[in-house]
Amino acid sequence: MAKKIRVLIAKPGLDGHDRGAKVIARALRDAGMEVIYTGLRQTPEDIVEAAIQEDVDAIGLSCLSGAHMTLFPEVVRILRKRRAKDIVVAGGGIIPEEDVPKLRKAGVKAVFGPGTPLTEIVGFFKKAAKGA
Amino acid sequence: MRELVAARRRRPLRRGRADNRVAELVQDLARGDKRAAAKLISLIEDDEPEAAEALERIHPRTGKAHIVGFTGPPGVGKSSLINRLVRAYRRRGKKVGVVAVDPTSPFTGGAVLGDRIRMAETGIDPGVFIRSMATRGHPGGLALATFDAVRVLDALGMDIVFVETVGAGQSEVEIAKRAHTTVVVEMPLSGDAVQVMKAGILEIGDVYVVNKVDLGDADGLVANLNQEIHPRNGWTSPIVRTSALEERGIPDLVLALERHRAHLESTGELREREAARARQEILDNLRRLVEERARRADRVRAEIDRLARDVVERRLDPHAAADALLLGMARRRRVPVPRRRGRAS
Ligand SMILES: Nc1nc2c(ncn2[C@@H]2O[C@H](COP(=O)(O)OP(=O)(O)OP(=O)(O)O)[C@@H](O)[C@H]2O)c(=O)[nH]1
Numbered sequence: 193m194a195k196k197i198r199v200l201i202a203k204p205g206l207d208g209h210d211r212g213a214k215v216i217a218r219a220l221r222d223a224g225m226e227v228i229y230t231g232l233r234q235t236p237e238d239i240v241e242a243a244i245q246e247d248v249d250a251i252g253l254s255c256l257s258g259a260h261m262t263l264f265p266e267v268v269r270i271l272r273k274r275r276a277k278d279i280v281v282a283g284g285g286i287i288p289e290e291d292v293p294k295l296r297k298a299g300v301k302a303v304f305g306p307g308t309p310l311t312e313i314v315g316f317f318k319k320a321a322k323g324a
Numbered sequence: 325m326r327e328l329v330a331a332r333r334r335r336p337l338r339r340g341r342a343d344n345r346v347a348e349l350v351q352d353l354a355r356g357d358k359r360a361a362a363k364l365i366s367l368i369e370d371d372e373p374e375a376a377e378a379l380e381r382i383h384p385r386t387g388k389a390h391i392v393g394f395t396g397p398p399g400v401g402k403s404s405l406i407n408r409l410v411r412a413y414r415r416r417g418k419k420v421g422v423v424a425v426d427p428t429s430p431f432t433g434g435a436v437l438g439d440r441i442r443m444a445e446t447g448i449d450p451g452v453f454i455r456s457m458a459t460r461g462h463p464g465g466l467a468l469a470t471f472d473a474v475r476v477l478d479a480l481g482m483d484i485v486f487v488e489t490v491g492a493g494q495s496e497v498e499i500a501k502r503a504h505t506t507v508v509v510e511m512p513l514s515g516d517a518v519q520v521m522k523a524g525i526l527e528i529g530d531v532y533v534v535n536k537v538d539l540g541d542a543d544g545l546v547a548n549l550n551q552e553i554h555p556r557n558g559w560t561s562p563i564v565r566t567s568a569l570e571e572r573g574i575p576d577l578v579l580a581l582e583r584h585r586a587h588l589e590s591t592g593e594l595r596e597r598e599a600a601r602a603r604q605e606i607l608d609n610l611r612r613l614v615e616e617r618a619r620r621a622d623r624v625r626a627e628i629d630r631l632a633r634d635v636v637e638r639r640l641d642p643h644a645a646a647d648a649l650l651l652g653m654a655r656r657r658r659v660p661v662p663r664r665r666g667r668a669s
């Protein structure tokens with residue numbers, strides 16, 4: 193049995209739409225990955241705890257509420273605190289261009305705006321799992 | 325599943341101080357470290373070279389957890405019920421593990437594992453460990469590594485471990501062979517008793533749950549089930565009505581699980597079930613080992629080619645050919661007797 197890439201897809205924050213997150217989850221599945229989908233309204237602590245228990249290679253965060261500048265870096269921070277910084281974090285959603293460098297600096301490895309081709313996202317997670 | 329692989333390792337384990345990664349992980353596991361548990365499950369699931377050693381070290385630390393399997397058609401409410409039970413057992417101060425299995429796509433090899441959605445309220449509770457698992461092509465509603473993951477959670481110190489099978493809606497005897505207590509979940513709208521019987525499900529349930537009683541009249545289904553359930557070894561499987569949504573009937577379900585556990589213990593059936601499971605696992609591993617060896621060794625492969633020709637030429641039937649092959653394999657390679665060993669450190 194070969195090592196499988198495992199990715200956690202989570203939606204922190206309070207907005208109630210997860211269509212985008214589900215599309216990503218399916219695309220990753222179709223690329224042969226195991227995607228753990230945790231549903232809506234998760235706190236950063238919940239997300240990190242789930243990521244550790246599921247032993248994922250990467251976390252994909254989706255946020256449409258505008259709270260990404262606090263939520264995404266918070267996930268990275270808690271991962272570090274739990275000595276699990278080998279888990280790669282990527283984020284997506286409605287994210288203004290000027291926030292991207294700040295998020296990258298905070299340890300978010302990739303930021304995907306709306307309209308990012310799925311192949312690019314799939315490619316990122318494939319590479320992230322290998323490089324980790 | 326892989327104890328025999330472990331037995332094949334002839335080098336005895338070093339005792340005492342942790343001297344390698346696996347030993348360290350298992351020591352951390354015994355201290356209740358969830359990250360170690362998660363890493364060990366992956367290592368076994370991916371069948372890494374250290375998997376056999378990991379299982380060998382973990383096995384002596386297991387045997388305390390009550391293993392409860394949940395099966396039933398898709399969407400019947402297995403995850404939601406387990407979520408409620410997790411809360412109920414936590415309130416009683418028990419530590420709870422969950423292994424939830426979802427199917428792997430046969431086309432892409434990928435999977436979306438969604439059982440966690442229903443268990444989200446568990447959050448960061450330190451006394452809970454939930455692991456999602458894809459079948460990776462294994463039939464029977466479970467993954468090959470499912471019960472190895474259960475072992476890991478047992479060794480992590482969980483008092484009870486729930487296993488959620490793929491809701492295939494058909495007979496899932498594998499879970500019944502492996503769990504201490506098997507819970508079969510149905511719902512009022514899921515069809516008549518004839519269907520239930522066809523599924524062979526009436527032979528495997530230690531506890532029956534009629535969930536979603538908030539949605540419709542459960543009396544018909546309960547009456548039908550009642551007619552079909554007969555005492556087995558002094559145990560008559562109870563039927564519990566629940567609504568996971570409205571949190572109804574959960575204490576009754578807890579009581580039914582506790583009663584069954586007590587029944588297994590007082591009648592000695594617990595040991596019997598464990599022995600049955602061990603026998604099954606030894607046979608599973610034997611099959612795996614023989615197949616692996618047959619496939620790997622050139623000599624054996626050549627022998628199979630020769631025998632296959634004999635079968636095609638009608639000089640030999642396939643059964644006799646397998647017999648001959650097994651005999652040849654056993655003769656040429658003495659079966660190593662595994663050394664008796666004390667507890668792993
Ligand atoms: N009305 C009602 N809905 C319920 C109840 N229990 C679960 N549900 C709903 O039924 C749906 C499926 O519930 P799950 O717990 O995911 O069912 P499952 O058996 O784990 O499903 P699979 O894992 O996909 O086989 C969800 O929308 C739940 O909210 C209940 O008691 N009453």
Ligand SMILES: [Mg+2]
Nearest residue numbers: 402403439488
């Ligand atoms: Mg489920």
